[in-house]
Amino acid sequence: MNTPRGLGLLFCLLAVGGRYAAEVSYGAGAGDAWQRGIEVLVVALCAFVVYRFSAGDPPRRPWTVLLLAMAVVPLIRIATWQSWSIAGVQLQNILLIFGNIFFAGSIIGFGRVLGGSELLSERTGGARARALLVVGSLALAGLAFIAYNVFELASRGMPSTSDAWAGAITSGISTLSDAFVFAGGLYLVWLLRPIVGGSIALPYLLMAFGGAAFLVVDVWLVATGKTAQTDLTDTTAKLIGALAFSCFAAAALIQATLLAPKPPRVSGPAAAARAARRA
Known part of the structure; x- marks a missing residue:
């Protein structure tokens, strides 16, 4: 169940650094193309994790929901490019x-699967209460972001068109989902941090x-008065977006690593003979 501790960090550094290098060296178009690659890669890695679980494995369901959330992103890019509307x-x-409903639903699913598994069977009610207290205090930052966004949207006045209403609702749901x-x-x-040296917790940390x-x-x-990530044009915001997607790609990569079959241990004369050959 062990996985390299620095695998997720290395992946994120390569993804974000590659996007920056592509944009600096070849222009904004190259940087955007690099990020489209990251977005497709996270879909592929989530699909691979879903494939690694058998049909009856409880974790397969939330990973499938996360896959759907990530798969919506390329569709959004196409819809924006074609200016489709309904x-x-x-x-x-x-x-x-x-996509944001699926996104929040996936974390609920992970919580239900882990809460009902034997992994947490030894955790006491007090431990869970402390976890809620610590995480709740950290989540106040997320609530502050939500309050800021609601205030900013309200200060602009009531939306005047159906599309403006959709944009405001989308912004609120997105902020709430991401904070969740x-x-x-x-x-x-x-x-999960005390279990198996904390390696099982790495995907959720990412x-x-x-x-x-x-x-x-x-x-x-x-x-900046915009409604969708595709409207952002400054490099810093794009790099933060690349970091976000790379974190989920790295989470899927580490989960796939944790699920990889381990080679059987060989003991006895065969192992002794192999050790002698290595010596």
Whole structure:
């Protein structure tokens, strides 16, 4: 069950650094293409994790929901590029709402699966209460972000069109969903950290970091008067977005590593002979 501690950090550094290098060296188009690759990669890695679980494994369900949330992103890119709309509402807003519902639903699913598993059977009620207290205090930052976004949106006046209403609703749901994933991921990390040296908690720690990065992007969007990530053009915001997606890709990569079959241990004369050959 052990996995390299620095695998997730290395992956995120490569993803974000690669995006920055591509944009600096070849222009904004190359940087955007690099990020589209990260977004497709996170879908592929989540799909691989789902495949690694058998049909009856409880963790397969929340990973499938997370896969759906990540798979919506390429659809949003296409809808934005083609300027698709339904009844005067941009399709990207509709897709963002569904994607964020799946996003928050996945962390709920992870919590239910882990809460009902034998992994946490030895945790006492007091330990869970302390976990809720610590994570709840950290989640206050997420609530502050939500309050800021609501205040900023309200200060602009009531939306005047159906698309403007959809944009405001999308922004609120996105912020709430990202804060929920951030707090929920931290809660799972707190519960799982003593188990197997904390390696099982690594995917959820990365999910929490990813949710926090998405939360920063939500605030950035509202502060600049925009509604979707595709509207952001400054390099810093793009790098934060790349970090968010790379965190979830790294979480799936580590989960796949944890699920990889381990080679059987060989003991007896065969092992002694192999050791002698290595010597």
